[in-house]
Amino acid sequence: MRTRQHKWSRPVFAYLAAALILVYLSYLLPQLLPGDFVTAMYAGADVSLNALQEAELKAYFLDNQTFGEYLGNLVRLDWGYSAAFFAPVSTLFFAALPWTIVLMGTAHILSSFLGFFLGVEAAWRRGSLVEKSGVGTMTVLEGIPEICTGALLLLVFSLHLGWFPAAGAQTAYAEQTTFQWVLDVLHHLTLPLITLVAAYFPGNFLLARAGMVMVLKKQFVLTAKAKGLPPGRVRYAHAARNALLPLVTRFGLRFAFMVTGALVVETIFSYPGLGTLLFNAISMRDLPLIQGIVLFASLMVLVVNLCMEWVYTLLDPRVSHAS
């Protein structure tokens, strides 16, 4: 019992310490950005402020809270107030989060399942023309950045063919039924989703294939085949499960970097998620909003890491024995 408690308490303390460090960094780093909200908002504006007006605005908008106050507010679940949007940071954050989850979550799940399934099938058919051409294509696709895929998709499917909208997550203020709204959201989601899947899928495919090729050489796979088990069962129940760990790690890491990963695609397609919100917050030096999103993004890395440790032991009991 004592050993068990010790086994769990050590990582928990380590994670708590890391969380505290991240909270401090989320407080400190945004403050190191050159300029402040009043400079960002007024310095290049069509309004010319005199020195008195500028001082008055700085006194009104800039809130120089200490780390103690920041931490205290966080404990009280007070994320602060956005100077640029005139709204609580939490309200803005939770309004943007669902869109990021819809886009990034769907992209991760789709690309992971597709990558896993096709990677396993390619490894099973190792040496065939399909496998060779698949690996070649995926290696090329892996090298194409999201910004390039996004721009190409926009050019072809939005500008030339006119099939999909160029921006946004839904038609603004359209009077629609729920069904029409769902279709509208899916319609807007298509291009950014394909862009992200095209970015993530090749890596997943190559990783799953490589892992599977190694596993297929193992003795237990030969035993399973020798027992006369159906090929599908050998592939998925025996071999693929053992090749899954690297893919789960990749899924976790990608998911943890959801906010920063979304930034480029959300900006290209004007998708209203956390990436766009962070981009706007940084350009306006909206400190409380930057701090809130940075804190969430960094804590997300910790939480996902913690979850991964648990998932590893479920997928492969050898991991827990090893630790």
Next chain:
Amino acid sequence: MHTVAATKKTVKHSVTRHKKNIIQIGFHGMITAVLLAVVFMVPDLYAAKDVRASDVRIADSKGDWGYPNPYRHYPRGPGYVRMSWVFDTLVWKDQKGYIPALARTWSYDSDKSAFVFTLNPGAKWHDGQPVTAQDVAFTIAYYKKHPYQWVSADAVDRVEVVDDHTVVLYLTEPYSPFLSDIGGTMPILPRHIWKTIADPRACDDPACFIGSGPYVFKDFNKTRGTYLFEAFAAYYQGPPKNKRLIYVRTSKPLMSLATGQVDLANIQPDMAGPLDKKGLIIIKNERGWNKKLMINHKKTPFNDRVFRQALAFAINQQEIIDKAHRGFATPASYGLLSIDHDMYNPDTPKYRCDPQKARDMIASLGWTSGQDGFFHKNGHPLALELISSSLTVAGESVADRDGEIIKKQLTDIGIKVTLINQEQTTTDSRVRNWDFDLAVSGHGGIAGDPRILNEMISSSYGAGSVNCARYDDSPELNALLQAQIREMDAAKRRQIVFHIQEIYARQIPAISLYYPDTMAAYNKDTGVIWFYTKGGISKGVPIPQNKMSLIR
């Protein structure tokens, strides 16, 4: 025994086959679902399109410009324009100049140093209350207590309410930009609402968005960057043409316009031809925005006028236009005011590109040409840092391509240039703190009221702006800037403004580079004829979203 084993094997095989079938059905189902979704989504099946008939949609690449009331909109043109749909001013502008708005007539009484405004008796607030002279008097008093960032009410000494629809504004001292600032920019507030509001910036009550403009504010979605305005049927100049006005955030305004997502967007000049062929209407603005080179004239060697003039001679404006803008721009006047301005001085000193003359001028300051091709003095090369960054032009972020060319031109005459590309706020912050040598910058308003000269030259007027040269070293220039603000006679003011341009160009505390071609395109099917306002909306906003487009 054998039979039992065989049966078990058969059952097991059957279960495996069954599982396999389920997997296959699942995959086929998924593929069918995806295909069906595409079939449903690709064609224009939207019933939503039907409701667009009475909508006007405007593209905006940033999306968020604050809430549309005087205290909560962002201090840039797009923020003001959103507010202008909801709040009216005393006078307004169209393609030709000033037109009546809340004030049906106005006149200046030079003996009393006062402006007399007669209000339109049909004007109503969005809650149905009439707009009266008391509202105008209250607005002035309120702005004195809670200053409005776009204009100062200090120019008004006192207000006399003659009757419900006549109001006299007495000036503190003669103030020539009065009609532009107080008349054409200052939004009038409803007294019955704002008299109880102590902190206007904190007010998010729907009542704080009640104005007398042609549209009623309905929604601002902060996350999506969209705005919804609905037509005010009882608007005193007639009901607006379109029921709903919607702003849509899109990082690709041109693409959104071409695909019919929006009806109006700013465009790059080289796209005018293709869009024209698609049946869109293209409009071009006057030259009201200039790109310029900020100089840190507080620092050696830039504090020497001769050195600044040498920089001007070294820079080839036309080369920047040809190489970085494919010819879609016009070389700027060195006197800051636009060449389209009524008060532009054609005799403003010019610096036709002359690299040899630039070299000679620098040599006259004691710099000698070294073997490395750069000027040297006291063993040090003539080296400087040039900062460039993306700039916001008419609400759109435009990447800088001029820095590279300026660097080459200065290097050619013997100046060692380090080009740094920085994000806009970082550059702004460095310029504000005089932590720079040269910086590429730009601003609008140069086709509007000549008060822009004061705001972009003198620190007394524009200390908070990164575009202001903050140049106070010339007593003659300072005196002229003061004088033009106080001169109510248009002809005399014109002479002073002419003189300011001459001195400014000679002192050259910043170098105006060029006026980029500014264009927009719109869909004529909405029935709206968009236009650029003479001198820009209000104080000079170069955006073709004048509310009169939706009224007439």
